[in-house]
Amino acid sequence: xxxxxxxxxxxxxxxxxxxxxxxxxxxxxxxxxxxxxxxxxxxxxxxxxxxxxxxxxxxxxxxxxxxxxxxxxxxxxxxxxxxxxxxxxxxxxxxxxxxxxxxxxxxxxxxxxxxxxxxxxxxxxxxxxxxxxxxxxxxxxxxxxxxxxxx
Numbered sequence: 001x002x003x004x005x006x007x008x009x010x011x012x013x014x015x016x017x018x019x020x021x022x023x024x025x026x027x028x029x030x031x032x033x034x035x036x037x038x039x040x041x042x043x044x045x046x047x048x049x050x051x052x053x054x055x056x057x058x059x060x061x062x063x064x065x066x067x068x069x070x071x072x073x074x075x076x077x078x079x080x081x082x083x084x085x086x087x088x089x090x091x092x093x094x095x096x097x098x099x100x101x102x103x104x105x106x107x108x109x110x111x112x113x114x115x116x117x118x119x120x121x122x123x124x125x126x127x128x129x130x131x132x133x134x135x136x137x138x139x140x141x142x143x144x145x146x147x148x149x150x151x
Contacts, residue, residue, distance in 0.1 A: 028124030030143070034107065034115040034150040038075035041107045041115050045149035049081050052145070056081045057102050074109035081105075081145075086138040090131060097129040103142045105149070117146045 034041040062076040082102030090097045106118040122140040
């Protein structure tokens with residue numbers, strides 16, 4: 001019985017390593033639950049975007065496109081949106097941010113039927129593209145939009 005401690009350390013080390021791998025896979029991605037279905041969440045998000053004067057550039061229905069070629073996947077939709085007044089100063093400050101703009105929100109259903117909202121963390125984008133702190137609010141709006149769509 002006195003040898004249980006090293007075994008426990010080994011288990012904790014393995015769990016910590018696997019948790020670290022999971023975090024690395026989704027580095028920079030914020031994922032929050034939605035209290036609605038995927039379709040309801042998308043409708044809510046579209047309404048919020050319109051009310052805030054944010055342009056919806058595209059709605060990509062990944063699951064719908066998969067179905068067209070005979071494949072099945074849970075409901076998965078990507079909304080691409082933005083406002084040139086917010087995005088242009090970001091791209092002038094750091095042109096590489098254009099690869100992550102316009103902003104995107106993914107609404108997807110998991111294997112248990114729960115809808116989730118995912119987006120790039122504004123802090124991650126700031127660090128990734130070395131954006132000035134004063135321009136963080138230009139991309140931080142994604143957090144507010146995602147929260148409003150999920151409530």
